Amino acid sequence: MFCVLSSSALPGFLRLLGGDQDASSKSVSLEPSFKRMMIYLFIGTRGGHNRVRIVELLKNYPSNPNKIAEKLALDYKTVQHHLKLLEEHGVVVSSSKDSYGAVYFLTPYFDRFYGVLKEMWAKFGQS
Numbered sequence: 001m002f003c004v005l006s007s008s009a010l011p012g013f014l015r016l017l018g019g020d021q022d023a024s025s026k027s028v029s030l031e032p033s034f035k036r037m038m039i040y041l042f043i044g045t046r047g048g049h050n051r052v053r054i055v056e057l058l059k060n061y062p063s064n065p066n067k068i069a070e071k072l073a074l075d076y077k078t079v080q081h082h083l084k085l086l087e088e089h090g091v092v093v094s095s096s097k098d099s100y101g102a103v104y105f106l107t108p109y110f111d112r113f114y115g116v117l118k119e120m121w122a123k124f125g126q127s
């Protein structure tokens with residue numbers, strides 16, 4: 001089961017997302033709204049674990065909802081729900097709107113910070 005971020009872990013999580021970094025590490029400048037979105041979508045909600053799985057799949061294999069449901073053993077409607085949330089928050093984009101065969105990809109902005117996201121999941125989640 002995916003863990004929910006506790007209030008005591010929040011400061012460390014925010015540092016991981018681009019806060020206090022030493023001079024030897026790569027400078028990561030994340031918008032505050034992006035930080036909040038990541039907490040909400042991937043850590044602070046029950047569906048976060050499935051969204052993590054979907055994003056990890058789309059990182060390497062852009063796919064349509066049917067293929068995602070098949071590969072992750074999820075219900076098609078569940079995948080559609082998560083893709084809708086991810087699209088509304090700028091994480092994914094589809095090749096065409098409201099098309100059955102629409103292929104989903106990570107947005108360039110989200111893809112740019114995928115490494116930070118992977119660190120977050122490793123530290124605060126069990127993906």
